[in-house]
Amino acid sequence: MAIIHLTKDGFDKAVSNGISMVDFWASWCGPCKMLAPVMEDLAGKYEGKALVGKVNVDDEPDLAMRFGVMSIPTVVFLKDGKEFDRKVGVMPPAAYTNVLDANL
Amino acid sequence: MYDVAVIGGGPAGLSAAIQVRARGRSVLVVSGDLRDNPLYKTERIDNYLGFYDVTGGELLERFRSHARQMGVEEKEGRVLNIMPMNGTFYLSVGSEMEQARAVVLATGVVRSAKYPGEGEHLGAGVSYCATCDGMLYRGKEVAVVGLAADAPQEANWLKEIGCKVTYVSPNPADGLRSDIPAVKAGKLEVLGEQKVEGLRAGGTTIPCEGVFILRPSMAPAELLPGLELEGSYIKVDGNMATSIPGVFAAGDCTGLPLQVSKAVGEGQVAGHRAAEYLEYIS
Numbered sequence: 001m002a003i004i005h006l007t008k009d010g011f012d013k014a015v016s017n018g019i020s021m022v023d024f025w026a027s028w029c030g031p032c033k034m035l036a037p038v039m040e041d042l043a044g045k046y047e048g049k050a051l052v053g054k055v056n057v058d059d060e061p062d063l064a065m066r067f068g069v070m071s072i073p074t075v076v077f078l079k080d081g082k083e084f085d086r087k088v089g090v091m092p093p094a095a096y097t098n099v100l101d102a103n104l
Numbered sequence: 105m106y107d108v109a110v111i112g113g114g115p116a117g118l119s120a121a122i123q124v125r126a127r128g129r130s131v132l133v134v135s136g137d138l139r140d141n142p143l144y145k146t147e148r149i150d151n152y153l154g155f156y157d158v159t160g161g162e163l164l165e166r167f168r169s170h171a172r173q174m175g176v177e178e179k180e181g182r183v184l185n186i187m188p189m190n191g192t193f194y195l196s197v198g199s200e201m202e203q204a205r206a207v208v209l210a211t212g213v214v215r216s217a218k219y220p221g222e223g224e225h226l227g228a229g230v231s232y233c234a235t236c237d238g239m240l241y242r243g244k245e246v247a248v249v250g251l252a253a254d255a256p257q258e259a260n261w262l263k264e265i266g267c268k269v270t271y272v273s274p275n276p277a278d279g280l281r282s283d284i285p286a287v288k289a290g291k292l293e294v295l296g297e298q299k300v301e302g303l304r305a306g307g308t309t310i311p312c313e314g315v316f317i318l319r320p321s322m323a324p325a326e327l328l329p330g331l332e333l334e335g336s337y338i339k340v341d342g343n344m345a346t347s348i349p350g351v352f353a354a355g356d357c358t359g360l361p362l363q364v365s366k367a368v369g370e371g372q373v374a375g376h377r378a379a380e381y382l383e384y385i386s
Contacts, residue, residue, distance in 0.1 A: 029235070030184060030200050037189065057239070070229055070231075070314070071228075074227070089185070089226070090185050090187060091329075092189075
């Protein structure tokens, strides 16, 4: 499954069930570009188990504000729509899979 | 994708780069503002063989010209992270990303001491990348801690996109817009509970939601999590290999003596071994 690009309107419905991992990013951010292939890879690996989504903070400032994103990339983990963890800054893939695996 | 990325454009980095080119491989040297290179400011050097009584600036210019003639590619910018994944190193340089199959760290001595409150607020108001996070602070009060020579330009850019900027630095702010207030201070503390609420700078407190700390370069262990150190220097073996396969280091970042000859020699070994490593993995 490819990464889902989330917008303000579809966000709550998309993350309402199960585990979701959402990457807040922007095109002007080098570390975000580094994280992109990691997220693509994980979207494939966790297909059917977790939703992997992206939010462009430039297009979706309301979502960025709602989640208090102050530095990008920020990856937010949600369970049934509620945030339970987040990782700020680019990290090795294991930092994300550890959180997913512990909560699936 | 480059064969080798070299972080740092001083004697060690340029020496490594020409060695990689001599082996027919492509190489990118990423370095910050020339004025941040300590050699640039050195008035006289008498112990570099063949160059009696030379200025640091002249020596550096000769090194750079040599590298250009050998097809070394250059990029100015601050490397924020390096991440190895599936045999490729991904480097973020400001708003851009570069890829290479091997890396030589030649960052020079990086003062890694953090300000009180800095680490606790990383990602909660403290940022090292104005181009990445600036947009999130439009209309808000921010402080720019200018330790790199190009920091005034970054502060100007934040002002232009709509941040309310105060510039803080122990150094003169050459090129800073006249409508940005500048505070001269070196003793700083990031204030706030969960999020940044202000910056104490000497005797004054600047209320702000964001603090951009712009150093000439990132500390090696922050660039590459898991990199082994020895004291404050990068741990290397006789081949200038670090604890991470495919990553080599040379020059002042590996330890004393902090001298041009030592940097050039180590760079030669690091560049050579990096090129050899490429043959080994392919």
